[in-house]
Amino acid sequence: xxxxxxxxxxxxxxxxxxxxxxxxxxxxxxxxxxxxxxxxxxxxxxxxxxxxxxxxxxxxxxxxxxxxxxxxxxxxxxxxxxxxxxxxxxxxxxxxxxxxxxxxxxxxxxxxxxxxxxxxxxxxxxxxxxxxxxxxxxxxxxxxxxxxxxxxxxxxxxxxxxxxxxxxxxxxxxxxxxxxxxxxxxxxxxxxxxxxxxxxxxxxxxxxxxxxxxxxxxxxxxxxxx
Amino acid sequence: xxxxxxxxxxxxxxxxxxxxxxxxxxxxxxxxxxxxxxxxxxxxxxxxxxxxxxxxxxxxxxxxxxxxxxxxxxxxxxxxxxxxxxxxxxxxxxxxxxxxxxxxxxxxxxxxxxxxxxxxxxxxxxxxxxxxxxxxxxxxxxxxxxxxxxxxxxxxxxxxxxxxxxxxxxxxxxxxxxxxxxxxxxxxxxxxxxxxxxxxxxxxxxxxxxxxxxxxxxxxxxxxxxxxxxxxxxxxxxxxxxxxxxxxxxxxxxxxxxxxxxxxxxxxxxxxxxxxxxxxxxxxxxxxxxxxxxxxxxxxxxxxxxxxxxxxxxxxxxxxxxxxxxxxxxxxx
Numbered sequence: 001x002x003x004x005x006x007x008x009x010x011x012x013x014x015x016x017x018x019x020x021x022x023x024x025x026x027x028x029x030x031x032x033x034x035x036x037x038x039x040x041x042x043x044x045x046x047x048x049x050x051x052x053x054x055x056x057x058x059x060x061x062x063x064x065x066x067x068x069x070x071x072x073x074x075x076x077x078x079x080x081x082x083x084x085x086x087x088x089x090x091x092x093x094x095x096x097x098x099x100x101x102x103x104x105x106x107x108x109x110x111x112x113x114x115x116x117x118x119x120x121x122x123x124x125x126x127x128x129x130x131x132x133x134x135x136x137x138x139x140x141x142x143x144x145x146x147x148x149x150x151x152x153x154x155x156x157x158x159x160x161x162x163x164x165x166x167x168x169x170x171x172x173x174x175x176x177x178x179x180x181x182x183x184x185x186x187x188x189x190x191x192x193x194x195x196x197x198x199x200x201x202x203x204x205x206x207x208x209x210x211x212x213x214x215x216x217x218x219x220x221x222x223x224x225x226x
Numbered sequence: 227x228x229x230x231x232x233x234x235x236x237x238x239x240x241x242x243x244x245x246x247x248x249x250x251x252x253x254x255x256x257x258x259x260x261x262x263x264x265x266x267x268x269x270x271x272x273x274x275x276x277x278x279x280x281x282x283x284x285x286x287x288x289x290x291x292x293x294x295x296x297x298x299x300x301x302x303x304x305x306x307x308x309x310x311x312x313x314x315x316x317x318x319x320x321x322x323x324x325x326x327x328x329x330x331x332x333x334x335x336x337x338x339x340x341x342x343x344x345x346x347x348x349x350x351x352x353x354x355x356x357x358x359x360x361x362x363x364x365x366x367x368x369x370x371x372x373x374x375x376x377x378x379x380x381x382x383x384x385x386x387x388x389x390x391x392x393x394x395x396x397x398x399x400x401x402x403x404x405x406x407x408x409x410x411x412x413x414x415x416x417x418x419x420x421x422x423x424x425x426x427x428x429x430x431x432x433x434x435x436x437x438x439x440x441x442x443x444x445x446x447x448x449x450x451x452x453x454x455x456x457x458x459x460x461x462x463x464x465x466x467x468x469x470x471x472x473x474x475x476x477x478x479x480x481x482x483x484x485x486x487x488x489x490x491x492x493x494x495x496x497x498x499x500x501x502x503x504x505x506x507x508x509x510x511x512x513x514x515x516x517x518x519x520x521x522x523x524x525x526x527x528x529x530x531x532x533x534x535x536x537x538x539x540x541x542x543x544x545x546x547x548x549x550x551x552x553x554x555x556x557x558x559x
Contacts, residue, residue, distance in 0.1 A: 049481075049482070052481045052482070052483075052484050053484070054479050054484065054486055055416075055484065056401070056402060056403065056415075056416025056417055056418045056486075057416060057417050057418070057426070057432045057437075058414075058415065058416050058417075058426070059414065059426045059427050059430055063416070064403060064415050064416025065416075066403065066416065066418070066486070067479075067510070069479070069481045069508060071481045071482075104506060104540060105540075106481050106506075106508055106540060108508060108536050111510075111534065111536075112403055112415075113403075113512065113534040114533065114534040114535070114536070118536040118538070119538070120508050120509070120536060120537060120538055120539055120540045121538070121539060121540060122506055122539055122540040122541075122542065160506065160542040161539075161540075161542060162542070162550055164542050164544040164547070164549055164550065165458075165504055165505065165542045165543070165544045165545060167505075207505075
């Protein structure tokens, strides 16, 4: 685990715990249902993978640059499925599978023989399997919204174009959002249905990019509670 | 010609010894054997070499032997290649004699006033196995074994590292940029491989250190147990107006590591670049325009009349395999 990430996760969880202590004092009732199933879609932000010059050795201490490159992983749509289990009315755990299809692009500039700017691209299939905790706070009266916070970690699998290379890695995330309950009832198979909006900061660490790579995401999902 | 203009290294041995083979568009030297074209390579587990005991100004025989031995160690240190050498002793035998000994030594060749060193081979024309290889260093130049280099002399270990690349069977790499000199020679602006055919100049010791292109070439020729499984290959074809392009220098650039590894396209336009770190690569195709074509390969049929071209897709080198072949279309100049 990256030293830069650990404090972020721990501090976030610490804040959540304090919030929960006060929220827990407000209610001790059981959750409407224990199990949640959700499907959703959204947007996964891009990230810069950095610049890299194509340097040649020269007769001086300064390298001779053949050309320069700047590589980015583009933003993309994402689809996800999620299952959750409510431990209490406030605490829950959840797991998620998400797929996205970002484009990796390298912009080439300053070639010594070819004036202009060139771009080389490839498509990546990215699969994420993650899990963590969810903490629900008290509902905002009048708005019909219930805020929550999440944090967790997961596994990343990237398949390069034509599936000729698989790269693996991990991610950490923190985030939050709101849910809006469309209906709930004490009996029946489906106890509640709600809409959920998530905003997350995902920190990926994949072989493609040896550094930690922060990427934001926004998703909306339909949640069924059983 | 002035000695100051002398800066060209060539591996002329195949021509000098009149072998039937020629250098084909590939980073390895090849020969036409009775069973087809083959790369030439050593097949013995440890290659024995001798040092000629001739001295030149400023260098003793033991200094000469020490520098050559350290250049051999550089190639032995390639982690993905399996190559071993053994110093067999000093000798009065001279390079380029067909005597069964692989000899490194100085020789004065005033008529080769642009050649710092050269490598010759005797090759089994059935198997492509190297039987003997000699390397000479042109004694008309001033040489240095100074650790930091001598601004007035050529660094012996750097040139030896280059020539030992030939000794192994490697051809010249075209990763480099030059500009013409007023006197007709070429000045190196940048070099991306020890096996680039033109020296960076006097006092420069950077060619003591192998570059990714050198390491890939040696490893492809003498792979260790893990080389094939740990690295990837990119394959493709270069075309101009629908016709194959021979002799295009195709460079694979890894935007994560910054490494540059190249190879030439064959007569049918196909190319193969091995020893790549798995991952996406930028593909740059350029004509041979930074040294004489025959420094690299048989000039007949080589097309240099096209523009530098970047392929519009990143090409992924897979782990332990080859990419799906793709076509790069270049435009005429």
